[in-house]
Amino acid sequence: MTQRYAAVLRAVNVGGTGKLPMSELVAFCEAAGFTDVRTYIASGNAVFTSALKEAAVKQRLGKLLHDYAGKPVGVMVRTAQEMARVLAENPFADAPGNRVVAIFLDAAPPPSALHDVSGLQGEQIALGRREIYVHYGDGMADSRLKIKAAAQGTARNMNTVAKLAAMAAAKA
Template identity: 75%
Template sequence: MTSYIALLRAVNVGGTGKLPMGELKAMCEAAGFADVRTYIASGNVVFGSRLAEKAVKKALEQRLQDYAGKPVGVVVRTAAEMAAVLAGNPFPQAAGNRVVAIFLDAPPPPGALQEATGLNGERLALGQREIYVHYGEGMADSRLKIPAAKAGTARNMNTIAKLAGMAAGKPAG
C-alpha cells in the first residue's frame, strides 16, 4: 500500500470552499483509502491506497465535486515525494512559514520563473512538480503573480514537514 498526501486547492481559505475535515475524511474512507488523517482545516489529508496516483486523484476529485457541486482541485504526492519536496527546499535557512512550495500536477515549464510579475524581494526556484517561493518579509503585502502556478496549491514548509512526517508514520502532534 502506498502512503499518499492529497492537497486540496482553495479549501477553507479566505472564506471560500468550506469543507469540514470530518467530511473530507469520510469521503476518503468511502473511496476505500486506509488510515485516513487530516491536518489543519485547509484541505490536507494523509492516507494509504493500493491505487495509482492518477486513480487516487480522480476518485477524490469526483467525490469532492459531488459534495461541492463544482470542481475542487486536488494535488497528490506520495510520502517519498513529499519528503523530497521538504529536502529539496532551496531556502533552508529561511523560516518555515516564509517559504512555500506551490504544488503542481506536472513539472513547471522552463520559463515559469521569468513569467512571474510583481516581485518585491521574493526569491523563486523550480522543483520537480513544484515552484518554491521565499517571501522574505512575509506574504501579506506580496503582489507576486506566477502564471504557471495558477492551478497549483501552496503549503508552507512547516505544513510540508508535518505532512511528510504523518505520511512516514509519525504522529501529527
C-alpha cells in the first residue's frame, strides 16, 4: 500500500549553507523510488508517494542527500495524516502562523525539553508527539531561545506546515 509523505530537511538553503536546488531534491526523491514528488519553497520541503515505511523513506533519502552534500543531512519524515495532526495539535493555533513553529524531531521530545532551554524571553514552548512547538510572540528575529532537545530537529512555521499538510493530503 502506498502512503503520502512529507519530508522536511534540516539546514537546507538557510543562511548560505546547505545549498540544494529544489529540482535536485525532486531528482533525489525520484531516484529513491518516490512518485508524485512536489516541493514547497526552497527550504527543503518535499511531498511524495511511496510504498516504503517511514524508516526506509528516511534512510533512502538521507543516503542520497549525504552522498550529494558529503555530510549527513537531517531528514524528518511524516505521513500525510501525521502532518495534518501536527497542524491540528498546534497549542498556539490562535497566534499568527508565521509566529509559531513546529520543530520536527525523529522521536518524542524528552519531558525535560521544556526546562532545558536558555535565552527564554517570553516565547512559549509546548511538547508535541515528535515535535516541539514554539510561539515567538515578538517574532524570531531577536530571539535568543535555545532548546537542547531541538538541536537535531528542523523547524517550520505553521503556514508552511499547513501548506505541506494540504499538499500531502491532496491526490497527486
